[in-house]
Amino acid sequence: GFFGRPSMLPRHMQRLGRDWIAHRNGSQILALNSPVSSCMRWAGHYPWASFPLPVPVDFSANWRLPPFFGPWRQFQNFNWQLDNFKQSSCFHLPNPSMKSEGEEPLTKKRRLSGQHDASAPEEETNFSNQKEALCLSAAENEEKHSSKKETVKRHWEYFCQHSRTMKIFENKETDQSNTESEAKFDFTVMSYNILSQNLLEGNSHLYKHCRQRLLIWTYRFPNILQEIKQLDADVLCLQEVQEDHYRTEIKPSLESLGYHCEYKMRTGRKPDGCAICFKTSKFSLISSNPVEFFRHDIPLLDRDNVGLVLLLQPRFHYKTNAAICIANTHLLYNPRRGDIKLTQLAMLLAEIASVAPQKDGTFCPIIICGDFNSVPGSPLYRFIKEGKLNYEGLAIGKVSGQEQFPRGQRILSIPIWPKKLGISQNCVYEIKQQQKEENAGEKLEAAKLDNTQDTVIASEKLSSKLQHHFKLSSVYSHYFPETGIPEVTTCHSRSAVTVDYIFYSAANDDTAAQPGAEDSFHGGLKLLRRLALLTEKDLWTVNGLPNENNSSDHLPLLAEFRLIER
DSSP states (O other), X not given: OTTSOGGGSOHHHHHHHHHHHHHHHHTTTTSTTOSSOSOOOOOSSEEEOOXXXXXXXXXXXXXXXXXXXXXXXXXXXXXXXXXXXXXXXXXXXXXXXXXXXXXXXOOXXXXXXXXXXXXXXXXXXXXXXXXXXXXXEESOOOSOOOSSSSEEOOOEEEOOOHHHHHHHHHOHHHHHHOSTTOEEEEEXXXXXXXOXXXXXXXXXXXXXXXXXXGGSHHHHHHHHHHHHHHHOOXXXXXXXXXXXXXXXXXXXXXXXXXXXXXXXXXXXXXXXEEEEEEETTTEEEEEEEEEXXXXXXXXXXXXXXXXEEEEEEEOOSSOSSOOEEEEEEEOOOOTTOHHHHHHHHHHHHHHHHHHSBOTTSSBOOEEEEEEOSOOTTSHHHHHHXXXXXXXXXXXXGGSSOOOSSOSOOOXXXXXXXXXXXXXXXXXXXXXXXXXXXHOTXXXXXXXHHHHHHXXXXXXXXXXXXXXXXXXXXXXXXXXXXXXXXXXXXXXOSSOEEOOEEEEEEBOTTOTTSOTTOOOXXXXXXXXXXXXXXXXXXXXXXXXXXXXXXXXXXXXXXEEEEEEEEO
């Protein structure tokens, strides 16, 4: 049967499933001439639509009833109004992403390629063999059943365009060999704060809900490594990577999986840092550029956070000079110090701006991963997404949005950071300023340039506007579109919020990109799919984080991109 395990289902559900299939076949919902997009999903507990949608969609049914109705109850009252979906809308029907003890996820797959391939074996999460058929699967569940109880299921969310999808349907071969003379390079990127053992033990109040045995490193590391193996990303951006564990266990383990690893440790006493690891089969290293946010000569910058910026060369056969810039950071946590957070961010952006320019003056595609210790919609988040921020009158405690009633009341100074940092309000290095500082005859210079410098500082004081030159989209949408319930990336005793992100420079035809992300790239990045996040409620069904299977207090973020070179 369509549901995979009919015997386990209540009779009314078996009947409903048969009725639905009959209705489906009768109205040729999934046939080529259908008005409904091919990007379709059916089954289970977790409703979901690609977001943002290419066109407005009329969701006439309430897809997510409160979970106490049970996973099946919603279908009893469900009124199928498929005609209401507009032409070319790209959506997913509800999909099973949760498996708690009393729930059985639906695993049977159905292809939309014309044949009803009911006998297709289940696949493990494996990207390489699904490249061309991204939009062709329905009710797909790539993850195998976990042998342990109480696991949280996460599913893939696909982004596809109606026109291109139909083309794949009609003739897969031509689509593969000739996509408007574009050379395609698909790759996956993970951002994961793995929770350093040192910080876990220093903040034990955050993990009171956890059983002690789940918190020891010898239990946690095999789980984290297993997760990394299973998700098999081409690029890993890891935060809270403890130096001794990195040296003795993490780096050797990842190298044996085919990764090359670059690492930057924090500058203070806390022995963790950021790592970027990439599959040597997919990329070669052009340059590795660590960024230290601590500056002994600048009182504002007294925190030891760091960033890392790599320039990678894709190993593909068409073009030798292509490059991708991957940045990773973990910004200061302190919710009251938005002034430091914004300055750290500016330092990272300045480094990216110095690493990413191409010969023709445009930037190569950029991906910025990390734990930004800021929530969606906050001024810091909006600055990343919109490329500008007027911070006049903004309290330092409101920059990150972490606190509902911020305690940092002091207003941001204008400018936020001193001139001697050598970074402009446009978040680029001021080359002349740097050269001037390095000059041995600094005092003579300073005397000569005193007047002009005063006017520059005065004019900058008037401007409370920050800017950067990248047009960035977020891989995740931060809210489930039908319910408005927030996604979370971290969940422990004190809070459950989104603070981790993957930002990317979107290609012009990327349907997943947010409005305003039209860019200055020749080509760029197109988001193909992402691993769905969860709600706080979902995570507390498995006792929050860390738990038996998920050994960090953060979830891994994972996305697949296509590099488009025109």
